[in-house]
Amino acid sequence: MQTTVFADGLTAKYTADQIAPKTVQTFNVTDLGEMVIAPDASIWGVDTKNHRVLHLNVDGSIIGQFGTQGTAAGQLNNPQHIALAKDGSVWVTDGGSRSSDACLCSYVVNYRVQHFKPDGTWVEQFGNPSLAYDILGSKHGVDAIGQFDTIYNIQVAEDGSVWVNDASNYRVQHFKADGSFINQIDHKGPATGQIGFITDMALAADGSVWLADNDNQRVDHFKADSTFIGQFETKIPSEGALGELVYEGPYRIEMATDGSLWVSYYSTLQHFKTDGTLVAQYGNKNRYDPEPFSNIVDFMLEANGSVWLRDGSSARLRHFAADGSLLLVTPQPSAEYDVKQANLYLRDVILQGENVSGAGQQYQATLQYQNGQFVLVDSGLIDAYGYASPKLHAPAYFNPSLNILDIQSVFIAGKSYKATLKHVGNYRFELQTIIPW
DSSP states (O other): OOEEEEETTEEEEEETTEEEEEOOOOOOGGGEEEEEEOTTSOEEEEEGGGTEEEEEOTTSOEEEEEOOBSSSTTOBSSOOEEEEOTTSOEEEEEOOSOEEOTTSSEEEEOOEEEEEOTTSOEEEEEEOSSEEEETTOOBOSTTSTTOOSSEEEEEEOTTSOEEEEEGGGTEEEEEOTTSOEEEEEOOBSSSTTOBOOEEEEEEOTTSOEEEEETTTTEEEEEOTTSOEEEEEEOOEEEEOTTSOEEEEOOOEEEEOTTSOEEEEOSSOEEEEOTTSOEEEEEOOOSTTOSSOOOOEEEEEEOTTSOEEEEETTTTEEEEEOTTSOEEEEOOOBSEEEETTTTEEEEEEEEEOOTTOTTTTOEEEEEEEEETTEEEEEEEEEOOTTSSOOGGGSBOEEEETTTTEEEEEEEEETTEEEEEEEEEEETTEEEEEEEEEO
């Protein structure tokens, strides 16, 4: 059975006895900001570091791209978020960081939203394309209606109107598709009906908006006309740096097809009814949990109610059924392949085999892909306290008598795989098998 690996600049198609890596695009998945799936199953993403928008097939090949760095209409500067409208047009938040000018006395950024046709033709923009910051970082004009300061995300409603999370101004602004201002939710504060620092938002079918209110540790619900509907508390007990009790506020929010809400925190994922009733909870970081979630980077909902969750710190992917039962957990990888550098980094290789000198010792190693083989370019013995117990991750094993390097889990662009390599002499290895977890 042939499978495709979508990796950093690499599409590798393989069978059990053959692998043929082939570079088909020039971008790194790790440089991508937000990604969204179109109705035709193609993928749109913002290539933040390269200041452009990418349109991709599901195998990672590029369908199209547009964008160059700059402040002019249609140019981009560190785009972060993306949304698709029903007509297929693309909305992009532009300007995630500041770059100094030649005299080092101000900063020029693109705190704006831009609208493009699917072919990259520029349509319009909201916000000031060139906002000035003085040398002390004081902002000028970014709090006016229609201006932005640190946009966290963007959503397009069924009617084509656009919601922009203007997080650092403690408000969410609402526009018509032509850029005309409609209204905003800007009741800053902790009281009922007020909002704090909003980290994410989700739109309901009736046009109302749900906000992940991180400051106030709750979810807020407003009508499309900004009228307050309700709120419910969403905070998670955790452990501070000194072991003290602290609470986490919500970070991301998604609405399921049945109208229920999913909310993620740094270390926990919760499922709520819209009245705030807790349906299920997954994980919680604390000293008593041997394998807690430590950094929920993203989560995705399937139509059948199951949930995929990615833990950035441990590089694990978990799949939960709708009833909360765990369907799959990939092991914490001890290896990672960097396609851009063509390096395979092995963080924990255990020597094994009968009558093998040094059996049981742990090593770190780097193999570089050269002309169809992986060549050992660096290695070293790991100190006894230099790495976690093998029970907490999936190490690699090398048996010199069999000349087989068995990698239990190698991380490639957010996914884990099992792989075996054969030592063919002169510190060179050839890939034998690779199987996705």
